[in-house]
Amino acid sequence: MACFKTSFAILGLLLLSSTAIAQQHPRLVVGITIDQMRYDYLYRFWEDMGETGFKRLLREGHVAHNGHYQYAPTFTGPGHASIYTGTSPVNNGIVGNEWYSRKEKKQVYCVEDQSANTVGSNSVEGKMSPRRLTTTTLTDQLELATNRRSKTVGVAIKDRGSILPAGFLSDGAYWYDKTNGQFITSDFYRKELPEWVNQFNARQLPAQYLEQPWTLLLPQERYEESLPDDRPFERPFSNTEKAVFPYDLKRISGIKRYGVGESPYNILLSTPHGNSLTLAFAKAAIEGEQMGQDNITDLLALSFSSTDYAGHQFGPHSMEIQDMYLRLDQELGEFLQYLDATIGLNNVVIFLTADHGAADAPGIAGPPAGYFDNGGFEMGLRKHLLAKFKKDPITHFINEQVYFTRPSGLEDWRVEAEVRNFAMNYPGVLDVISLKDFSKCTAEPTVCEKLRKGVMQGQSGDLYVQLMPGWISKYYEKGGTTHGSPYAYDTHVPILFFGWKIGHQDNYRRVWIEDIAPTVCALLKIATPSGCTGNPIEGVLKW
Ligand SMILES: [Zn+2]
CATH class of the missing domain: 3.30.1360.150 (Gyrase A; domain 2)
Incomplete structure (x- = not known):
């Protein structure tokens, strides 16, 4: 009996101490960036969304309703850099996706690096690195804080959506090589792909996705938040006549453009399959790197790029965009359930935001908007x-x-x-x-x-x-939209925190994108990135 009591007491102690440890740090931070997601999408598609995806984050998490970019130009490279460096291009050096570098006397791309080499394929898509960043990232600071024992991975279809969040010290940044449908990296990060990436590539999911047409998730009449299908100001896929459902991706990807064969894997970029592929790879990363399995905090920097490709092609008021968000909502719900089952959501910090918003298509919005030549x-x-x-x-x-x-x-x-x-x-x-x-x-x-x-x-x-407000490049007169301005439609994005110790709060104060990284650093009790100028968001850290 005494023996039983003692072991019970020891068990109790063990339980107590393991709970205490679990409460010190979350096991995993998942940063989710949705490329070109405007704040209003959270509510415009509300009626048709499920209960377990965006709605769950909005109901249970900290919701910053008035979150904005603090700088312009509002593009993908600067956006991802700002989220993870906690500062603006003035400090982190990512002043555009492309810009003219006076030092190099040429136009440069934000993550291009001619000294780097592709790992995982024979293309040049991996000649990339974060070297143009002039500050550390949240990911770097986590690696520094744990003496490189954290597992940190960047994942996106776009190279810049993966590399700029991953920063310099991460265990790997992986992105989609559209020339062959493989996930690759650069030798800046590692000399060869980890076995789990090889195994993922061997599954050849992109080839399977091409076999699946893009159809509407819900009956057509449920898309009343969007304009009818087949309208002007949507851009069809190359050499197809109309931008209308259903999209036979196999057939469309087989059409030769200007007589030149294009990789069939290109087409997945602007379809919901691009998001599914990103999530499948993210799960492979969690399992392959055994993320969230011990008390050293890991970080997964996840970015969904297809929402941006589709936004540029079809515009914010298309059924295509609505359908993509409804599908992403479903997959987000499944991902949350997956994290709960494998790691436990109370051990995970999730933040969700976007790298920029988008303008309404001027052709639809009408005056005072217009197209700038x-x-x-x-x-x-x-x-x-x-x-x-x-x-x-x-x-x-x-x-x-x-x-x-x-x-x-x-x-x-x-x-x-x-x-x-x-x-x-x-004009404009x-x-x-x-x-x-x-x-x-x-x-x-x-x-x-x-x-x-x-x-x-x-x-x-x-x-x-x-x-002028609402004016975008004439290129989009043929369909779709873009972003880059200092105006609210480009700066206003969702900022949500959810999970470990984070309660529900609707926060209507002005919050800046540069505040995200220092908020996560405050949750983790680690130093902020080297150029950080943001502040922890009040209310997220309330316990
Ligand atoms: Zn874009």
């Missing part, structure tokens, strides 16, 4: 300056930023004045703002502030051509 603007501007100065003092026009040629033999103020003379008469231009001297910024003050935070000298341009 970038190409015509640049040509006209160069012609105007050539006539004035007998030479062209502009080297690049990208991200709506004008880069002066240096040296051009002309004083900056003279070039600036002539750019302004030309631009202010151009609201203002021309110096990116060198913000004391002269004549835009609305919060717009000036966002631009200032989005600029790194040596990487960004000299002038910003501010478009």
